[in-house]
Amino acid sequence: AQSVTQPDIHITVSEGASLELRCNYSYGATPYLFWYVQSPGQGLQLLLKYFSGDTLVQGIKGFEAEFKRSQSSFNLRKPSVHWSDAAEYFCAVRANAGGTSYGKLTFGQGTILTVHP
Amino acid sequence: GAVVSQHPSRVICKSGTSVKIECRSLDFQATTMFWYRQFPKKSLMLMATSNEGSKATYEQGVEKDKFLINHASLTLSTLTVTSAHPEDSSFYICSARNSGGTEAFFGQGTRLTVV
Numbered sequence: 740a741q742s743v744t745q746p747d748i749h750i751t752v753s754e755g756a757s758l759e760l761r762c763n764y765s766y767g768a769t770p771y772l773f774w775y776v777q778s779p780g781q782g783l784q785l786l787l788k789y790f791s792g793d794t795l796v797q798g799i800k801g802f803e804a805e806f807k808r809s810q811s812s813f814n815l816r817k818p819s820v821h822w823s824d825a826a827e828y829f830c831a832v833r834a835n836a837g838g839t840s841y842g843k844l845t846f847g848q849g850t851i852l853t854v855h856p
Numbered sequence: 857g858a859v860v861s862q863h864p865s866r867v868i869c870k871s872g873t874s875v876k877i878e879c880r881s882l883d884f885q886a887t888t889m890f891w892y893r894q895f896p897k898k899s900l901m902l903m904a905t906s907n908e909g910s911k912a913t914y915e916q917g918v919e920k921d922k923f924l925i926n927h928a929s930l931t932l933s934t935l936t937v938t939s940a941h942p943e944d945s946s947f948y949i950c951s952a953r954n955s956g957g958t959e960a961f962f963g964q965g966t967r968l969t970v971v
Binding site: 771773775780781782783784785788790829833843844845846847848849 | 862890898899900901902905947949951958959960961962963964965967
């Protein structure tokens with residue numbers, strides 16, 4: 740079974756600083772990986788995804804993530820954080836096996852990002 | 857992009873009553889829908905997977921008779937919380953995927969409060 744670990748529960752950065760959110764996964768085959776952002780009381784918005792090909796993936800809002808198979812990681816980065824980026828971020832891996840659960844996501848515990856002015 | 861609409865966004869109900877939450881795919885046919893539950897300050901836990909026209913597949917530990925899922929059409933799935941209790945209070949989120957689709961799209965979520 741797949742699993743996802745986000746080691747950092749809470750990260751605080753200053754506005755304009757760079758950001759890296761860590762994500763490690765466990766999956767038996769080539770994973771499909773996602774990063775989502777959730778504002779308080781809201782649903783999930785997809786930031787970016789990795790299926791195959793280039794291991795550096797560009798997403799919305801200036802985010803990018805790099806898939807590193809050797810480290811089983813898919814860390815999210817942003818060069819310069821804006822106050823509006825304050826939210827909770829979830830990394831997820833998708834089951835690719837066939838059957839009725841095809842496509843279900845397993846989420847990490849989430850990382851809360853606080854941005855100081 | 858694909859749009860998934862979830863209704864209601866917030867609901868308060870009395871203990872012992874039932875509550876229905878709807879998840880609609882507005883611009884695509886959702887052959888598979890997923891229902892998640894999110895506890896405060898916790899991650900999302902998959903409750904069940906529903907495929908159009910067949911019974912839902914529940915994750916271990918989820919009570920089938922308490923959380924009734926119906927996926928009767930390609931654009932609508934419903935989650936009914938039966939005989940709700942305060943411990944059922946949570947944030948419920950659905951997602952929908954079309955046949956052959958590589959990603960699922962999320963609804964806005966429903967905040968359920970049982971008093």
